[in-house]
Amino acid sequence: MTADGALARIIRAAGRTGPAAGERCELCAAPVPEEHRHLHDSAEDGVRCVCGPCAVLFTDSGAGGGRFRLVPRRRVRLPRIDTAVLGVPVGLVFFVPRADGTVTAQGPSPAGAMRWEVDAAAWRRLADQFPQLASMEPEVEALLVNTVQEFDQHWIVPVDDCFRMVAAIRREWRGLSGGGRVWPVVQEFFAGLTERS
Structure with missing residues (x-):
C-alpha cells in the first residue's frame, strides 16, 4: 500500500x-x-x-x-527590559525574530494582530544586553511584553501563546477601547503563564 x-x-x-x-x-x-x-x-x-x-x-x-x-514549549520569565528602544508605541506586544535577521512586533487589536517592522540593529543591541533574547528560536518563539496598567511582565514564549492571547482579546473586544472585558482576559492570560523548559 x-x-x-x-x-x-x-x-x-x-x-x-x-x-x-x-x-x-x-x-x-x-x-x-x-x-x-x-x-x-x-x-x-x-x-x-x-x-x-x-x-x-x-x-x-x-x-x-x-x-x-x-513550535517549542519553552517559557522563560525575564527581568524588566526597556523595549521602548525598539520604537513600538504600545504596551502589550510580542516581538518575533526572523531567520533573515529581521524582527516584527505584533500587538493585539479587534481585527487581530497589528504588525510593525522593528529596527534590527536596535534588537541586536537589546539582545547584547539580555542574552536570553539571542537564544530565541526564529519564527517560533517570541518576546511577549505587557507594560499596560500596573503590569511589567516580559516573557520568552512559544509564538502560539501569543496567537492564543490575540484570539482571546479579539473575542472579548467591544467598542473603540475594548470595553471592560478585555483587561481581565489579559490579566488571566498572564496569570496563567508558567515557566517551563
Missing part, C-alpha cells in the same frame, strides 16, 4: 470516528485534544494545529524540507 493510500485511509477513518466538532490535525485530519502542539508554516507565516504523531515527525528542524518547524 502506498503512503498516500494509508494517509487517505487514516483521514477517512478519522472523519467517521472522530467528534463532529472540534479541532483536527491540519496534516492528517485526526482529532486533536484541547492541548496540542503547533507547527510554524514558513510558506504561510502562520501556525498549524497538529496531533502528537505528526508533531513527532517534525522534531528535527530539517524535516519537511524546513517548511514546517515544531
Whole structure:
C-alpha cells in the first residue's frame, strides 16, 4: 500500500470516528485534544494545529524540507527590559525574530494582530544586553511584553501563546477601547503563564 493510500485511509477513518466538532490535525485530519502542539508554516507565516504523531515527525528542524518547524514549549520569565528602544508605541506586544535577521512586533487589536517592522540593529543591541533574547528560536518563539496598567511582565514564549492571547482579546473586544472585558482576559492570560523548559 502506498503512503498516500494509508494517509487517505487514516483521514477517512478519522472523519467517521472522530467528534463532529472540534479541532483536527491540519496534516492528517485526526482529532486533536484541547492541548496540542503547533507547527510554524514558513510558506504561510502562520501556525498549524497538529496531533502528537505528526508533531513527532517534525522534531528535527530539517524535516519537511524546513517548511514546517515544531513550535517549542519553552517559557522563560525575564527581568524588566526597556523595549521602548525598539520604537513600538504600545504596551502589550510580542516581538518575533526572523531567520533573515529581521524582527516584527505584533500587538493585539479587534481585527487581530497589528504588525510593525522593528529596527534590527536596535534588537541586536537589546539582545547584547539580555542574552536570553539571542537564544530565541526564529519564527517560533517570541518576546511577549505587557507594560499596560500596573503590569511589567516580559516573557520568552512559544509564538502560539501569543496567537492564543490575540484570539482571546479579539473575542472579548467591544467598542473603540475594548470595553471592560478585555483587561481581565489579559490579566488571566498572564496569570496563567508558567515557566517551563
